[in-house]
Structures are given as structure tokens and as C-alpha cells.
Amino acid sequence: MSKKDKIDLSVNFAGIKAPNPFWLASAPPTNSGYQIMKAFDAGWGGAVWKTLGMPTINVSSRYGSTNYGNSRMAGFSNIELITDRPLEDNLREMAEVKKHFPDHAVIASLMVDTRQEWEDIIKQVEDAGADGIELNFGCPHGMCERGMGSAVGQEPEVLKTIVEWVKQAATVPVITKLSPNITHITDPGLAAVHGKTDAISLINTVKSIVGIDLETYAPYPIVDGKGTNGGYCGPAVKPIALHMLKDLMQHPEISNTPISGIGGIETWRDVVEFILLGATSVQVCTAVMHYGFGIVREMEAGLIDFMENKGYTTIYDFAGKALPNVTEWKHLNLKSEVRAKINEDKCIGCDLCYIACDDGAHQAIALPTDGSRIPLIIEENCVGCNLCSLVCPVEECITMEKFDDGKEHETWHELTEQNRIPNTWNDDRAGGKGHYVPEPTEALKHKRKDKSGINNKAM
Amino acid sequence: MAEYKRPENEQEFKENFKQKKPLMNDTQAHIESSRCLFCYDAPCMNACPTGIDIPLFIKQINTGNKQGAAKTIYDSNWMGNACGTICPTEVLCEGACVYNEQDAPPILIGRLQNHATISVIKSGKQLYFPGEDNGKRVAIIGAGPAGISCACELRTLGYSVDIFEAKAQPSGLTVHGVAPYKISNEEVMAEMDYLQNQLGYNILYNHPISTKEDLKKLESDYSAIFIGVGLGKTANLQMTGENLLGVHGAVEFIEELRSKHSEVKIAQKVVVIGGGNTAMDAASESARLGAEEVTLAYRRGKESMGAYDFEYDLAVSAGVKGLFNASPVEIIGGERVEGVRFVKTEIVNGRLTNIEGSEFTVACDMVIKATGQAKQGKLLRLIDKLTLDEKTRIVVNSDTNQTTNPMYFAGGDAINGGAEVVNGAYDGKLAANGIHQWITDNQRQPKT
Ligand SMILES: Cc1cc2nc3c(=O)[nH]c(=O)nc-3n(C[C@H](O)[C@H](O)[C@H](O)COP(=O)(O)OP(=O)(O)OC[C@H]3O[C@@H](n4cnc5c(N)ncnc54)[C@H](O)[C@@H]3O)c2cc1C
Ligand SMILES: Cc1cc2nc3c(=O)[nH]c(=O)nc-3n(C[C@H](O)[C@H](O)[C@H](O)COP(=O)(O)O)c2cc1C
Ligand code: SF4
Ligand code: SF4
Ligand code: SF4
Numbered sequence: 001m002s003k004k005d006k007i008d009l010s011v012n013f014a015g016i017k018a019p020n021p022f023w024l025a026s027a028p029p030t031n032s033g034y035q036i037m038k039a040f041d042a043g044w045g046g047a048v049w050k051t052l053g054m055p056t057i058n059v060s061s062r063y064g065s066t067n068y069g070n071s072r073m074a075g076f077s078n079i080e081l082i083t084d085r086p087l088e089d090n091l092r093e094m095a096e097v098k099k100h101f102p103d104h105a106v107i108a109s110l111m112v113d114t115r116q117e118w119e120d121i122i123k124q125v126e127d128a129g130a131d132g133i134e135l136n137f138g139c140p141h142g143m144c145e146r147g148m149g150s151a152v153g154q155e156p157e158v159l160k161t162i163v164e165w166v167k168q169a170a171t172v173p174v175i176t177k178l179s180p181n182i183t184h185i186t187d188p189g190l191a192a193v194h195g196k197t198d199a200i201s202l203i204n205t206v207k208s209i210v211g212i213d214l215e216t217y218a219p220y221p222i223v224d225g226k227g228t229n230g231g232y233c234g235p236a237v238k239p240i241a242l243h244m245l246k247d248l249m250q251h252p253e254i255s256n257t258p259i260s261g262i263g264g265i266e267t268w269r270d271v272v273e274f275i276l277l278g279a280t281s282v283q284v285c286t287a288v289m290h291y292g293f294g295i296v297r298e299m300e301a302g303l304i305d306f307m308e309n310k311g312y313t314t315i316y317d318f319a320g321k322a323l324p325n326v327t328e329w330k331h332l333n334l335k336s337e338v339r340a341k342i343n344e345d346k347c348i349g350c351d352l353c354y355i356a357c358d359d360g361a362h363q364a365i366a367l368p369t370d371g372s373r374i375p376l377i378i379e380e381n382c383v384g385c386n387l388c389s390l391v392c393p394v395e396e397c398i399t400m401e402k403f404d405d406g407k408e409h410e411t412w413h414e415l416t417e418q419n420r421i422p423n424t425w426n427d428d429r430a431g432g433k434g435h436y437v438p439e440p441t442e443a444l445k446h447k448r449k450d451k452s453g454i455n456n457k458a459m
Numbered sequence: 460m461a462e463y464k465r466p467e468n469e470q471e472f473k474e475n476f477k478q479k480k481p482l483m484n485d486t487q488a489h490i491e492s493s494r495c496l497f498c499y500d501a502p503c504m505n506a507c508p509t510g511i512d513i514p515l516f517i518k519q520i521n522t523g524n525k526q527g528a529a530k531t532i533y534d535s536n537w538m539g540n541a542c543g544t545i546c547p548t549e550v551l552c553e554g555a556c557v558y559n560e561q562d563a564p565p566i567l568i569g570r571l572q573n574h575a576t577i578s579v580i581k582s583g584k585q586l587y588f589p590g591e592d593n594g595k596r597v598a599i600i601g602a603g604p605a606g607i608s609c610a611c612e613l614r615t616l617g618y619s620v621d622i623f624e625a626k627a628q629p630s631g632l633t634v635h636g637v638a639p640y641k642i643s644n645e646e647v648m649a650e651m652d653y654l655q656n657q658l659g660y661n662i663l664y665n666h667p668i669s670t671k672e673d674l675k676k677l678e679s680d681y682s683a684i685f686i687g688v689g690l691g692k693t694a695n696l697q698m699t700g701e702n703l704l705g706v707h708g709a710v711e712f713i714e715e716l717r718s719k720h721s722e723v724k725i726a727q728k729v730v731v732i733g734g735g736n737t738a739m740d741a742a743s744e745s746a747r748l749g750a751e752e753v754t755l756a757y758r759r760g761k762e763s764m765g766a767y768d769f770e771y772d773l774a775v776s777a778g779v780k781g782l783f784n785a786s787p788v789e790i791i792g793g794e795r796v797e798g799v800r801f802v803k804t805e806i807v808n809g810r811l812t813n814i815e816g817s818e819f820t821v822a823c824d825m826v827i828k829a830t831g832q833a834k835q836g837k838l839l840r841l842i843d844k845l846t847l848d849e850k851t852r853i854v855v856n857s858d859t860n861q862t863t864n865p866m867y868f869a870g871g872d873a874i875n876g877g878a879e880v881v882n883g884a885y886d887g888k889l890a891a892n893g894i895h896q897w898i899t900d901n902q903r904q905p906k907t
């Protein structure tokens with residue numbers, strides 16, 4: 001038996017069992033039984049059905065995107081509402097999916113208004129065989145104008161009440177899906193826990209306008225010359241999701257509640273990162289809308305390889321392992337120093353690091369004088385900000401090397417406790433003091449050389 | 460065996476002379492432009508003889524501002540479109556692209572450039588306007604890349620410009636010399652029309668300047684004169700048999716090819732003599748015209764050829780065979796050429812030496828001499844106080860392109876002895892600014 005065979009990806013998420021943690025988020029990919037069966041067949045372990053609720057009408061032209069360079073849909077925006085398919089069709093198909101895939105997780109996402117409506121629809125989806133229920137308190141467009149979705153997600157008290165109604169009616173586990181359109185995610189998180197939710201999922205989409213059409217002056221997506229704010233998702237929102245996940249997982253009253261991570265997940269790396277911050281299932285929408293269900297193969301293979309290399313057999317072996325390393329700024333070691341180092345053999349001489357540091361950071365990179373284009377780090381000036389290593393287009397060309405001896409440790413918190421925080425700019429301990437900044441007029445000496453000085457720039 | 464079938468009509472000609480750098484579509488341009496790193500003080504830009512702000516125009520293409528990209532290109536180079544497809548980018552901008560340092564393919568700068576300029580040429584969008592008329596007139600001799608560029612620039616500065624051109628078309632060797640698989644005649648002319656429509660200089664075709672009187676007239680009618688006459692016909696080999704039927708000069712052969720296309724009947728067996736880019740072109744072109752056998756004969760070793768490696772490779776891929784260390788001694792035949800007698804050579808003490816008794820003959824029914832173009836010394840020596848160097852190149856001040864006769868400025872092949880279109884474009888622009896500076900400084904009035 002190879003080590004791989006010992007790896008067990010199955011999850012028991014607040015009582016919802018699934019062969020793996022890769023779930024489809026409630027969205028267009030889970031619109032129908034056809035799609036969900038196709039997804040399960042492709043390797044997905046669970047699916048949160050496209051939100052069921054009350055009759056809706058959708059608009060035509062529904063999505064917008066943020067493209068970056070040659071990358072399409074680095075961020076993705078939609079103004080779609082909950083399902084517009086008849087409830088009976090959804091319920092019938094749900095039962096059929098469960099019949100074919102009894103071991104896969106089928107979760108019904110719900111959004112209704114009154115207590116009676118909640119109780120009725122919970123009964124219906126449980127009868128159809130749903131393994132769990134997800135409460136959509138996140139949708140930031142359309143439905144919120146009708147007092148649902150993020151309108152609930154932004155009102156912790158209302159949210160708690162609805163969770164309580166649902167918990168009293170439901171026999172299957174209940175997941176509360178949170179909206180990121182709020183200042184402190186722990187407020188609705190705590191409300192959900194107080195309402196006795198079995199689990200939390202986050203994030204839903206971020207209120208946004210992805211762009212304006214320069215002909216019609218209307219925001220994307222355009223509906224007959226007008227637009228509205230959309231819900232933003234895709235790779236661009238992953239950092240927001242990770243942060244909110246961390247906030248919940250570090251909250252003493254919330255951290256025991258299982259969390260399903262959502263937001264910009266596309267690759268196995270994303271999956272591992274969410275798990276390291278405590279998620280025990282992940283949900284995906286945009287990546288599937290972009291590439292189809294097949295992407296799960298890359299996620300699964302990558303996750304298995306990672307686990308094999310690290311010697312883990314289940315995802316619970318490493319869930320939350322990054323949490324102790326996410327701390328407050330005041331606990332960071334002020335004595336730790338890194339400096340940029342350029343690997344001359346790799347450098348291609350684009351000089352982007354030079355201009356980034358000179359114009360955008362700390363004037364710690366010099367152009368070479370030897371006729372080459374390989375820049376030089378001015379060590380005394382380098383504050384170790386990373387910028388150059390981030391702009392460098394060559395893998396591993398600029399590395400950040402440890403500069404301190406690792407012996408000293410001092411944090412802002414300790415300084416505060418010891419009443420040693422600097423109170424004048426001349427304090428030797430102030431980080432910026434002594435750091436070299438050229439005189440302002442030096443700037444005017446950097447005239448960019450022009451081939452002939454004869455270009456018709458002014459015309 | 461021939462790689463190409465003889466083209467019988469224009470369609471077949473176009474297939475054999477398929478564009479080496481075809482126009483990029485929007486998708487290709489978007490993908491390619493996305494790769495550009497926007498280097499600081501970009502090496503590609505420094506390697507462009509006209510210093511086009513390459514990262515800027517590539518970014519403009521990427522952000523959907525093709526017109527802005529074209530403007531960036533034309534701001535530095537009036538032959539922007541032609542240069543995009545015919546510049547030897549491998550040794551210029553693309554050769555300097557930083558991606559080469561990691562063995563990643565360099566950005567296809569030339570094709571991106573062409574993508575932007577073609578789009579404004581097709582739209583006819585006016586990007587430039589003549590400057591306010593300053594009442595001064597400048598004469599230009601030769602409507603090649605250098606002359607046209609000088610004219611465009613002078614018009615933006617408010618001069619009225621008359622170009623005296625010996626032939627019936629503008630653009631010089633761009634349309635008469637450059638290989639047809641690099642650019643079509645239509646494309647060259649579209650750019651010429653586009654520039655002239657915007658800037659309105661006069662071109663007097665079929666109007667060679669050839670006598671002292673012609674020059675005197677120009678000197679009296681104009682405030683300054685720009686010489687952009689390029690080079691002359693193919694130089695003679697000074698060898699027996701040179702005048703046999705079937706012996707052609709490369710420049711003349713190519714000029715005929717460019718205007719007659721499939722009507723040019725190539726012989727079965729062709730010997731091209733020479734090791735420069737023109738020889739490579741002539742050999743490639745002979746092969747594409749369907750010659751059975753094309754031999755490229757060069758008197759030294761392959762590594763000593765003046766031609767770019769990629770041009771030689773292109774010729775070989777068209778079916779051309781290289782014959783090195785073979786120096787022609789005689790072209791043989793009765794009335795028509797029947798072959799070329801060569802002697803083998805070797806380098807002895809650093810000098811090229813014929814190996815005695817090693818003569819051999821390559822049978823052929825056509826010879827193309829690509830052994831360089833003659834200089835325009837005959838005309839140039841008519842101009843007073845005009846200093847020429849030992850290679851008959853006009854000596855100029857490199858900041859202004861002013862010659863030793865202050866009224867005359869010069870550029871292009873006439874001063875560099877034969878380079879590229881892009882050099883002519885740079886020279887013409889530089890000279891126009893030199894003329895402007897000189898006239899402004901002297902406040903010269905046109906002689907009446
Ligand atoms: C076979 C061949 C292939 C080439 N391929 C390329 C290539 O792929 N890419 C590239 O960049 N460059 C190429 N070149 C070089 C390029 O064409 C020249 O460097 C460029 O055209 C020079 O421009 P110019 O204006 O100096 O001269 P020319 O282009 O030679 O133009 C001179 C003009 O002056 C006119 N003229 C000459 N004498 C007189 C006179 N007495 N009175 C009036 N008019 C006159 C001529 O008719 C001509 O129109 C090639 C050259 C040759 C010969
Ligand atoms: C390194 C860094 C430091 C910043 N410091 C400040 C700050 O001091 N004051 C401020 O109002 N915003 C600060 N910002 C936020 C930026 O002004 C800006 O609101 C944000 O980066 C979003 O714009 P962007 O997407 O163009 O980066 C900072 C941003 C960065 C990247
Ligand atoms: S780490 Fe920051 S300060 Fe140091 S060289 Fe790089 S960009 Fe400059
Ligand atoms: S960014 Fe990287 S590749 Fe570019 S010059 Fe700096 S070190 Fe070299
Ligand atoms: S060198 Fe290459 S990557 Fe850099 S700006 Fe020029 S084309 Fe772009």
C-alpha cells in the first residue's frame with residue numbers, strides 16, 4: 001500500500017458527510033440536478049444547491065469581470081438573484097441526485113422571509129433528501145433590497161433570530177453563510193453561534209462595481225443602459241476571505257464551529273491555505289464558472305501530494321495549523337531584519353526592481369555602472385519591504401535574506417508594557433531615523449535620456 | 460529539388476512569398492502585449508535606432524488604445540509601419556528584449572508595432588498636422604525612407620517641402636528592394652499615402668537631380684537641401700562574362716521582382732554571388748520563384764558572411780544551397796551564361812588566398828551578382844564643398860546630419876553606406892530638426 005492510499009479525504013462537517021472537502025458553492029454551477037450529478041461524477045464531494053426561496057425574475061446581462069493583463073476574470077461580479085427555476089423542479093431533481101449519490105453531500109441553500117416560509121421550505125428540502133441547509137445571508141444585490149440576503153447578514157440580531165427559527169425547524173445540520181459586507185465579521189459570526197448554528201460558511205460576494213463602460217457610462221454588467229452594484233468574487237477576493245476566516249477561527253466563542261471556506265478558491269494551494277486557517281470544507285463557484293467541473297482534479301491531486309509530502313492522512317491533521325502564526329502587529333519581532341539579495345545569474349536586467357524601489361519604496365537599489373543592467377542593493381538603505389522581490393519577473397531571482405542573528409526579540413507590545421515606546425523623532429529606537437533619503441532636488445537630476453530629443457511628444 | 464513551384468499567377472506568387480511576419484489579430488496582440496514587463500529604461504527601446512518608446516506603445520495596445528500606440532510609434536519613426544515588418548528585429552529591439560536572458564521568447568515587438576500602425580493607416584485617422592506655414596522651403600532629393608521622414612518632420616515644423624524623386628513611386632528600396640515576403644507593395648504605399656495625406660508635402664516623380672544646373676536651381680530656390688539618394692545600381696565585378704545574357708545585378712533583379720511578381724521568369728539553375736543580406740534575399744527569392752537549384756556562393760567561410768544568420772537560415776529553408784570558400788573567377792557561356800568558374804579559397808596568415816589548381820565550374824543559366832551597390836559619387840561630387848569619406852559616404856555632423864556644405868543635410872544609405880530603413884527614418888527626422896535649428900539660427904531668407 002502506498003502512502004497515498006492511506007490518505008482519507010472524507011469529511012464530516014458538522015454532521016454532513018462527504019467523500020472530500022471540495023464542494024460547489026451555491027451558485028449557477030448548482031442550478032440543476034444535471035449540473036450537480038455531472039460535478040459529482042467529475043469528483044466533487046458536495047454541492048450547495050443554488051439558493052431556493054421565492055419566485056424571482058432575473059435580468060439579462062448579469063456578470064461583469066475584472067481582467068488583469070492577459071488574465072480573464074481575476075475578479076468576477078454578478079447581479080443574479082436566487083434560483084428562478086420552479087421549486088418543484090429543484091426538489092424533484094434534488095431527490096434524484098441523492099438517489100444516485102447517496103454518499104455525497106447535497107446541501108440546500110435557502111432564503112425566504114417569514115418564519116412560516118422558513119419552516120415550510122425546510123420541510124420540503126428535508127423531504128427531498130438534503131443532507132444539510134445553508135442560510136443565504138450574503139447576497140448583496142437585489143434580494144437585500146427586499147429585506148433578505150445581506151440585509152440580514154448585516155443585522156446580527158435579525159440573523160440570530162432567523163437562525164433560531166431554522167434550528168427549531170430543521171432536523172439536518174444548519175450552515176449560516178455570512179456576508180463580508182460588514183466591518184467586523186465576528187459580529188454576525190457570533191450572532192450565528194448564539195442562534196445555535198451548526199456551522200458557518202464564508203464569504204459571500206463583496207459589494208462592488210467592476211467597471212464603467214466608456215461609451216454608455218453605465219456600470220458593468222449593463223442592463224438596458226443601467227447597472228447596479230454587483231457581488232464580487234473570484235481570485236481577487238481570496239485575501240478578504242482568508243482574513244475573515246482567520247478572524248472567526250481565532251474568536252474563542254466561534255472557533256469550535258466548523259467553517260466552510262469560500263472566496264476565490266481555484267487551486268490546491270488555495271484549498272490548503274483555507275484549511276490551514278481552519279476551514280474543514282471549501283466551496284467553489286467562480287473557478288468552475290471559468291473552467292468547468294474538471295478543475296477539481298488539479299485540486300484533489302495537489303491536496304493529496306501536499307498531504308503525502310507532509311505525512312498527513314486526513315485534512316483534520318493540519319486544519320488550523322497556520323492560526324497560531326497569525327498574530328497582531330504589536331507582537332511582531334521588531335528586531336527581525338531581512339534584506340533583498342539579487343541573484344545575478346538569474347537577473348534579466350529589466351530594472352523593474354530599481355524603479356520600484358526608487359519611486360515606490362526606499363531608494364535602496366542602484367543602477368549598475370559597469371554597463372550591465374544588473375542592479376545593486378544598497379544594503380544600508382534596504383528596509384526589507386519585499387517590494388523588489390514581488391515585482392521581479394524571474395522566479396527566485398530576488399530573495400529576502402535574513403540579516404539579524406536571530407538572538408534579539410522585541411515587540412511593540414513589550415515596549416509598551418515597559419513604557420519604552422519612542423516619543424520623539426530623534427529617539428534612536430525609531431525605525432526611520434538614520435535611514436537615508438536623498439534631498440528632494442536630487443529628483444530633478446534623473447532626466448530620462450531620450451534617443452534624439454526630437455520626438456514629437458508635444459503634438 | 461525545388462521547394463517551391465513556379466508561381467503562375469498572383470495568387471501562387473503570394474503563397475510562395477507568404478508574409479514572414481503576418482499581421483497580428485487583436486487576440487494575438489493582446490496576449491503578446493500582456494507579456495511585456497514594462498522594463499525601466501527598456502533595453503528594447505535603447506536598441507531601436509529611432510528610440511521608439513516600446514514599453515509604452517505595448518502597454519497602450521494592451522489597454523485597447525491602438526491609436527495611442529500608433530502615435531507613440533510615429534512620434535519617433537515616420538516609417539513606423541514598414542519598420543514593424545521589415546526591421547531585422549532579431550538584432551535590434553527583439554534581440555535586446557530582457558526575456559532573451561532567460562531563454563524565454565522575446566516580445567514580438569515588430570509585429571505588435573505593425574498591429575498598431577496598420578490600424579490607424581486603415582482608419583485614415585489624422586494623427587499629425589502640418590505646422591503653421593513659416594514661409595520657408597526645403598528641397599529633398601530622393602523619396603526613400605530618409606527623404607520621406609525628413610519631409611514629414613519638416614512639415615510638422617511648418618516648412619513647405621518638395622521632394623525630387625527619380626522614380627515613379629515613393630519609399631525607395633522599401634518598395635523596390637525589400638523582399639516581398641517582408642512587406643507587400645500595397646502595404647508600403649498605404650503608409651506613404653497615409654503620411655502624405657496628413658502632412659501634404661509635394662513629390663515630383665520621375666524627376667532625377669543629376670546635373671550641376673539642377674543643383675544650382677535647388678540652391679537658389681530653397682533654404683536648405685536634404686540628400687536622401689541612397690545608393691546606386693549593383694556594383695560591377697570586373698570579371699569576364701559579366702555582360703552575358705542571364706547575368707543580373709541583385710538590386711535590379713529584385714526591383715523587377717517587386718513590380719512584376721509572377722511575371723518574372725526565373726531560370727532553372729541560379730548562382731547568387733555574395734554574402735550579404737541582399738545576396739540572401741536574392742537567393743531566397745530565386746528559390747521562391749521556383750528555380751530548380753539555387754547556389755549561394757561566397758568567397759569566404761560561412762561565419763564571415765555579412766548577412767544576419769537568420770537571413771541565411773531563411774534562404775536555406777527555402778531550398779538554397781550554400782557554397783563557401785569559393786571565389787568567382789569567370790562567368791562562362793556563349794551568348795547566354797552557362798556557368799560560373801570558381802576557385803577554392805582559404806585563409807593563409809589571415810589573408811584570403813586562392814588555392815591553386817582548385818578551379819571548378821558550377822553550371823547555371825542565371826547569375827545574380829549581389830556584391831554590393833555602387834555609390835552615388837557621380838552626383839555627390841557635383842556639390843560644392845561636400846566632403847565624402849574613403850567609402851564615398853557623405854560626412855555629416857551626427858547631432859544634426861548637416862554636411863560640410865552647410866546648406867546640405869543628408870541621411871540614410873548615402874551616409875551610412877547601406878543599412879536599414881529604420882536608420883534612414885532616424886536620419887531624416889534628425890536632419891529635419893538640424894535644418895530647422897540651422898535655419899532658425901541663421902534666419903535665412905530664401906534666395907530669389
Ligand atoms: C535588396 C535589399 C533588401 C533590403 N532589405 C531590407 C530589409 O528587409 N529591412 C530593412 O530595414 N532594410 C532593408 N534594406 C535596406 C533599406 O532598403 C535601405 O537601407 C533604405 O531604403 C535606405 O533608405 P534611403 O532613403 O537612404 O535610400 P533609398 O531607399 O535607396 O531611397 C533613395 C531614393 O532616392 C531616389 N534617388 C536616387 N538618386 C536620385 C537622384 N539623383 N535624384 C532624385 N532621386 C534619386 C531613389 O529613386 C530612391 O527612391 C534592403 C536593401 C536592399 C538593397
Ligand atoms: C504599502 C501601503 C501603505 C498604505 N498606507 C496608507 C496610508 O498611510 N494612508 C492611507 O490613507 N492609505 C494607505 N494605503 C492605502 C492606499 O492609499 C489605497 O487606498 C489602497 O492601496 C487601495 O488602492 P490600490 O488598489 O490602488 O492599491 C496604503 C497602501 C499600501 C499598499
Ligand atoms: S526590500 Fe524594499 S527597500 Fe529593500 S531593496 Fe527591495 S524594494 Fe528596496
Ligand atoms: S527585477 Fe529581477 S530581473 Fe529585473 S533587474 Fe531586478 S533583479 Fe533583475
Ligand atoms: S525589453 Fe522586452 S519585456 Fe522589456 S519593455 Fe522591452 S519588449 Fe517589454
